[in-house]
Amino acid sequence: MRIGELSRRTGVNAHQLRYYEAQGLLEADRRANGYRDYDESAVLRVTQIRHLLGAGLSSEDIAYVLPCAVGEAPELPGCSELLTAMRSRRQRLEDQMRRLAQSRDALTVYIDAAERSGSGSYPPFDESVPA
Template sequence: MRIGELSRRTGVNAHQLRYYEAQGLLEAERGSNGYREYDEDAVLRVKQIRHLLGAGLSSEDIAYLLPCAAGEEPELLGCPELLDAMRTRMRRLEDQMDRLAQSRDALARYIVAAERTSADSYPPFHGAGLAVTGVG
């Protein structure tokens, strides 16, 4: 099947499919006319890629994990390399969540402190250098 049909069957646009191919996640043969030709397995492979991207995995992680994938969701077979990669990704996510929680807590403390003081105690605020969205 050509890229347009694969796109229709998976709901993934052709640009993304070409990106998956460039990342080594998806393979296509080239016809005599130069068009990409995908086999039936490409539909399942794209669905697997989408699910794994949805789990926050990078295309590099996914390229590493796909040989251990079975089914659409996909079910990941317990390859030792797979488990190491997923645990590494989990640690990175937990580190990011910790940093975000620290930022949130610091910001909350500043808000509480600002709410306790009278606006009359400070010089006029013109918002220089602070991007405030959703106000207006």
């Protein structure tokens, strides 16, 4: 099937499909006229990629995971590379969430002080909060 058909069947625009191909996540044969030609399995592969992107995995992580993927959701049985990639991604997310919570708390202090005083006097800047 051509890229337009794959796009229609998966709901993923052609630009994204070309990106997946450039990242090595999706394969297409080339016709004599240069058009991409995807086989039927590409529909499942794109669905798997979308689910894994939704879980916060990078395209690099997904490249490790796809050989283990089974089904649309996908299930990922017996793939040690996957566990390592997902644990690493989860740790990065937890670190980001911690930094965001610190920033949120610092902003709350500033907002509360501004609302209480209205005078422009603010608490001292907490240098432990990342910029």
